[in-house]
Amino acid sequence: MKKTLLSVENVSSGYGGELILRNVDFRVCQGELMGIIGPNGSGKSTLLRTVSRILRPRQGRIHLDGKDIGGMSHREFARKVSVVSQSPESAEMRVREYILLGRLPYFGKYQFFETDHDEALVERYMELTHVSRFKNSMMSEISGGERQLASIARALVQEPELLLLDEPTSHLDITHQVQILELIRRLNRELGLTVLMVLHDLNLASAYSTRLLLMNRGSVFKVGSPEEVITYRIVEDVYETVVLVEKNPLSGKPCVFLATEEDMRKGKKG
Amino acid sequence: MRGARIRRWVIILFVLIAALILVSLMALCTGAAGISPARIPGIIYGGKGTGEYSILFDIRLPRIILGFAIGGALSLAGTILQGIFRNPLVEPYTLGISGGASLGVCLNIVFNWYGVIGVIAYPISGFLGAVMVILFVYGLSMKAGTLKTQGILLTGVMISFISSSLVMLIMALSHSEDLHGIVFWIMGSLDEPDMLLVWVAVIGSLGGLVVSFFFCLDLNALALGEEEAVHLGINVERTKRVLFILASFLTGLSVSVAGIIGFVGLIIPHLIRMFTGTDHRILFISAFLAGASFLILCDTLARTVIQPFELPVGVITGIIGGAVFVYALSRRQVSL
Numbered sequence: 124m125k126k127t128l129l130s131v132e133n134v135s136s137g138y139g140g141e142l143i144l145r146n147v148d149f150r151v152c153q154g155e156l157m158g159i160i161g162p163n164g165s166g167k168s169t170l171l172r173t174v175s176r177i178l179r180p181r182q183g184r185i186h187l188d189g190k191d192i193g194g195m196s197h198r199e200f201a202r203k204v205s206v207v208s209q210s211p212e213s214a215e216m217r218v219r220e221y222i223l224l225g226r227l228p229y230f231g232k233y234q235f236f237e238t239d240h241d242e243a244l245v246e247r248y249m250e251l252t253h254v255s256r257f258k259n260s261m262m263s264e265i266s267g268g269e270r271q272l273a274s275i276a277r278a279l280v281q282e283p284e285l286l287l288l289d290e291p292t293s294h295l296d297i298t299h300q301v302q303i304l305e306l307i308r309r310l311n312r313e314l315g316l317t318v319l320m321v322l323h324d325l326n327l328a329s330a331y332s333t334r335l336l337l338m339n340r341g342s343v344f345k346v347g348s349p350e351e352v353i354t355y356r357i358v359e360d361v362y363e364t365v366v367l368v369e370k371n372p373l374s375g376k377p378c379v380f381l382a383t384e385e386d387m388r389k390g391k392k393g
Numbered sequence: 394m395r396g397a398r399i400r401r402w403v404i405i406l407f408v409l410i411a412a413l414i415l416v417s418l419m420a421l422c423t424g425a426a427g428i429s430p431a432r433i434p435g436i437i438y439g440g441k442g443t444g445e446y447s448i449l450f451d452i453r454l455p456r457i458i459l460g461f462a463i464g465g466a467l468s469l470a471g472t473i474l475q476g477i478f479r480n481p482l483v484e485p486y487t488l489g490i491s492g493g494a495s496l497g498v499c500l501n502i503v504f505n506w507y508g509v510i511g512v513i514a515y516p517i518s519g520f521l522g523a524v525m526v527i528l529f530v531y532g533l534s535m536k537a538g539t540l541k542t543q544g545i546l547l548t549g550v551m552i553s554f555i556s557s558s559l560v561m562l563i564m565a566l567s568h569s570e571d572l573h574g575i576v577f578w579i580m581g582s583l584d585e586p587d588m589l590l591v592w593v594a595v596i597g598s599l600g601g602l603v604v605s606f607f608f609c610l611d612l613n614a615l616a617l618g619e620e621e622a623v624h625l626g627i628n629v630e631r632t633k634r635v636l637f638i639l640a641s642f643l644t645g646l647s648v649s650v651a652g653i654i655g656f657v658g659l660i661i662p663h664l665i666r667m668f669t670g671t672d673h674r675i676l677f678i679s680a681f682l683a684g685a686s687f688l689i690l691c692d693t694l695a696r697t698v699i700q701p702f703e704l705p706v707g708v709i710t711g712i713i714g715g716a717v718f719v720y721a722l723s724r725r726q727v728s729l
Contacts, residue, residue: 177620201626208624214616215671224614228626235610235674237395281625 125152128317129174129285134183136173142181143169145341151285156311156318158328160352161338162362167321168209170338171289174319175206187285201228205278207288211270213263218254218273219245221262225280244280252276252306268299275306286310288320292327300324304331325379329353330371337361353377402675405668409682416686417457420693421449425700456583456696459591460689463583463647464657466598468684470643471658472665472676473605473636476612478542484659485644488545489530489552490523494648495579496556497522499563502574515578516590519649526552527641540633542619580705581652583692590650597646601639602681608632609673616671654707656714657684664721687714 129151137143144166151157159167172178174185176192185192187203195203205225214221226241237245249255254276257265262273271291278286288307292300308331310316322328328335329349337344337352339361345352355368358379365387367380382390422428426448428436436445470485485491501507501518510517530552534544560579564572585591611632614622622629647654661684662676669675691709698704 175624177623197623197628198626201624206624208621212618212621216613216616220672221617224617224625227610227614230610235606236399242395 125154127151128153128155128188129319130186131170131174132184132186134173134180134185136169136178136180136182138169138178143341144173146183147341147343148183149336149343149346151317151319153317154311154315156308156331156333157320157336158332158334159319159321159336159338160323160325160328161344165338165361166341167338168289169341171206171287171319171321175204175287176200198228201281203283204285204287205281205283207271207274207278207286207291209289209291210267210294211262211274213270216262217258218260218262218265218269219249219258221273222249222254222258222277222280225277228281241280244282245276248276248279251310252279268295268302271295271299271303272306275303279310284317286316286318286320288318290321290323293323300327307331325353325358326371329376329378330374349376353379402669405675405679406682409679409686413461413682413686413689416689416693417461420457420460420689421453423693423697424448424453425697455585455588455591456692457689459583459585459594459651460692461685462591462594462598463651463654464661464684464686464688465681466594466601466643466647466684467654467658468661468665468680468687469598469602469605469677470640470647471684472662472673472680473612473640473643474658475662476673477615477633477636477640478546479616479618480546481663482659483546484655485640485647486653486655486658487553488549488641488644489526489556490549490641490644491648491653492553492556492560493522493524493526493529494519494645495522495560495653496563497525498578498649498652499560499575502571502578503563503567512587513590516649520645522556523641523645523648526556527638527645531637539630540637542633545637578652581654581707582703583651583688583706584703585650594646594650598643598681601643602677604639605636605677606674608636609677612636612673613671652707654688654710656707656710657688660714660718661687663718667721 127150131147131149134147135142135145147170159170161167169178173180179193192200222245223237223241226237226244229241249258252272252275254269254273257269262270265273275291291307292303295303304327307318307320311318332349334347335349335352336346337357344361345357353368354377355366358366358368365382367382368377369380370376371378418430421433422430426445428445428449433449436443436449439446467485471483474483474485474488475481497518497520498515501514506518507514530545530548533548534541536544560575564575567575611622611627614625614627615629615632619629662680665676665680665683669679688706688710691713692706694713695704695706695709
């Protein structure tokens with residue numbers, strides 16, 4: 124059994140008076156690449172926002188490396204966990220300056236300038252994420268895919284133990300979807316980075332995650348390998364849609380096909 | 394990379410400091426009695442007692458020092474507020490602080506407090522009015538331990554309206570000599586007879602600059618949005634709280650000493666951003682220096698354009714600042 128990095132214990136959380144997550148309980152082991160899936164409004168993003176300390180749990184505890192995250196300082200937490208949001212803001216700064224902001228959690232109290240070590244790290248991760256070629260562009264002038272890459276580079280220079288991503292591919296075409304997810308897999312395998320990411324697309328989630336967590340109506344419906352979670356029974360049950368689940372001929376991973384009403388009528392006739 | 398940037402910043406600072414010295418010298422030499430710069434060393438050597446010495450060091454120099462403090466404070470307050478609200482239209486007076494200060498000063502004039510405790514009643518009443526508004530806006534915008542920035546803006550604008558209406562009500566009901574005092578004060582002026590207040594303004598605004606510097610990196614991160622800043626390890630609530638109070642303090646200080654001088658806090662941060670970019674490490678100090686130069690320049694114009702009359706300095710800042718800004722806008726894309 125691998126070491127547990129993140130443990131979410133019986134957590135309930137939400138906005139204002141409304142609870143969105145109820146009694147969520149799961150663990151992420153060191154070195155895992157866990158995908159969170161589920162229908163719209165099932166609490167995927169709320170879960171990620173609770174783990175990333177934007178929302179405070181109403182009930183339950185979240186431990187990172189055995190330490191309660193509620194008791195950590197902002198800086199201490201930012202050195203262990205970094206977050207890539209759905210669509211990073213297009214601030215008026217150069218890509219390189221933006222990525223350098225990821226070193227802020229390591230700045231001393233009276234430190235105003237980055238060290239040589241900070242600069243070297245920024246260069247290294249820009250190279251790794253293929254950001255170097257547009258490092259002097261303004262964040263507001265690059266494409267959505269490039270901005271997402273820059274955001275991942277910024278998250279990496281934080282040198283986290285856990286990387287959280289909220290639908291990192293949702294606004295991108297398939298070229299960039301695959302580029303981003305291949306990068307995340309490489310980071311996971313080569314750097315041993317633990318990743319927890321929300322994904323909308325069941326097939327991408329199945330192809331890239333080592334384990335899946337399926338959310339439904341604010342609770343965990345099932346946790347397990349893609350083969351265990353993506354079955355037609357479970358998907359039809361949670362998404363209330365008729366689907367066909369087959370093995371991807373290349374990878375052997377489960378793959379979801381939609382059945383339109385017309386297809387189903389034809390299917391019945393034939 | 395870092396080396397090149399620091400060199401650039403040093404050049405910017407050098408230019409701004411040189412401009413400040415030049416503008417101050419010009420202000421010292423311009424006026425009803427023109428004194429050429431070459432004669433200044435001689436006048437200083439001649440010592441106190443001469444008429445020219447008194448014009449230079451008792452009349453003109455205090456205005457220059459006050460212009461430095463107030464121009465710097467207003468510009469810095471504008472830079473801070475535009476940074477925390479991430480809104481290019483915010484300026485120190487949007488938050489209702491000036492409205493509160495005006496109301497305080499009006500009450501002081503109408504109820505003749507200055508007759509009881511002296512001239513110091515003006516800044517004190519202005520400052521108390523500003524503090525009341527800050528506490529009010531702050532209290533209304535705090536929800537469950539977090540400061541709602543949009544809430545602050547709306548509340549501030551409303552408080553501004555309410556207090557300016559109350560000021561007008563007081564003006565409508567007051568005697569003509571009181572009315573004159575109120576109008577004179579509201580228009581803003583750097584003519585401050587009390588040297589103690591001038592030094593208070595200088596120390597207050599420079600102190601503000603030092604404090605703001607410790608938050609420049611936090612504000613850089615805040616440009617990405619409040620949640621992103623949290624993810625970068627910034628204590629966003631503390632940063633917003635400290636900077637909001639600091640900007641309020643700088644504005645309250647300025648308004649209570651010099652009256653209402655608009656536009657400096659809106660325009661100078663924008664103009665400076667065109668040269669420095671959005672990095673607050675250089676932006677804060679540059680905006681302070683540029684605001685100081687700008688106000689000293691405007692004040693010199695205000696007292697020399699139609700001699701022997703003195704125009705309200707707020708009129709000059711509005712006209713020059715607005716014109717320069719519209720010109721710059723048409724030439725170049727302005728961004729936060």
